[in-house]
Amino acid sequence: MRSPDRERFVCNASLRAIAERLSELQLTTEVMSVEEILAGIRDGEVDVGIVRCPPGADGLESRLLRLESQGVLLRDDHPLAARSEVAIADLAEESVLLHPREANPGHYDAGVGLFTDHGLKPRIELRSMTFDLAQAPVAEGRAIAIVGDSTRTGLPAGLAWIELSPPTALEVRLVARSLNRPVGCANAVGLTRPLCIRE
Numbered sequence: 216m217r218s219p220d221r222e223r224f225v226c227n228a229s230l231r232a233i234a235e236r237l238s239e240l241q242l243t244t245e246v247m248s249v250e251e252i253l254a255g256i257r258d259g260e261v262d263v264g265i266v267r268c269p270p271g272a273d274g275l276e277s278r279l280l281r282l283e284s285q286g287v288l289l290r291d292d293h294p295l296a297a298r299s300e301v302a303i304a305d306l307a308e309e310s311v312l313l314h315p316r317e318a319n320p321g322h323y324d325a326g327v328g329l330f331t332d333h334g335l336k337p338r339i340e341l342r343s344m345t346f347d348l349a350q351a352p353v354a355e356g357r358a359i360a361i362v363g364d365s366t367r368t369g370l371p372a373g374l375a376w377i378e379l380s381p382p383t384a385l386e387v388r389l390v391a392r393s394l395n396r397p398v399g400c401a402n403a404v405g406l407t408r409p410l411c412i413r414e
Contacts, residue, residue, distance in 0.1 A: 246346045249319040256390060262397055264390045267363075268321030277388040283363035285329075285383045288353050291375040300380035303333045311337045312358040325385055326361050350374055363387075 247255070247264075253272055255261030269277050287301045295301050311330075316323040330337040340358040349371055352358045363385065367376045 248317065249321070250317070252390065256392055259392075262391065265387060266390050267319060267385055267387050268325050269388050269390050270321055274393055275390055276393045277390045279386060280389050281387040282384040283365060283387055284378060285361055285363055285385060286366075286376045286378045288350060288360040288362045288366055288374060288376050290353065290356055291373055293356075293359070293375070295377060296375040298377055301377045302380050303329050303335065306330075306337075306359060307335050309338070310340045310358040312340050312342050312352050312360040313337075314343075315341050322385070329361060329379075329383065 249266055249269060252261060252264035252266060253269075253275065256264055256275060257272075265280065266277070267283075287295065287306065289296055295305060307330075311326070313323060313326050327337060327339070340352060342352060348369065350360070350366075353360055354371060354373055361379070362376070364376070364378075370376060
């Protein structure tokens with residue numbers, strides 16, 4: 216199973232549940248762009264991927280795993296860190312950390328859309344696809360990030376996660392081939408309905 220960016224944390228509960236119910240499966244995770252995941256699924260190198268805001272694609276299907284609440288990740292000494300929630304309008308003057316669009320167009324567009332839907336043009340600071348648990352650009356005060364609730368797991372000291380207002384959630388989906396799936400993969404896809412949660 217392959218997943219980009221933070222999905223390996225987003226879906227820990229789902230992966231544990233699948234592993235417990237289907238002990239014959241071997242689960243592995245790897246940080247990849249959405250296009251790499253989809254190409255891997257199409258050519259059989261990847262059985263299942265976990266993707267935020269995946270595109271529709273011929274020959275593939277997706278099942279909702281989770282609607283993940285979004286919030287603002289910022290330094291704990293940032294003026295907005297003392298709030299219980301933050302409106303997008305409050306972020307108008309901030310640099311927003313976001314991966315390059317080609318890494319996950321749907322997620323990138325959803326992140327930018329949070330601003331443009333409020334008549335704002337975000338100042339984007341691009342980050343690499345490298346898995347950065349330290350959240351370096353945010354910790355250094357260069358940017359804030361709009362991230363899922365799962366980011367709070369293992370949040371480095373000095374950072375805070377504040378829920379967006381109004382509450383916003385993005386889809387996290389399990390993606391697999393529509394046909395000719397390995398048996399274990401088909402079983403895992405079949406288990407997604409009871410695993411779907413919103414946090």
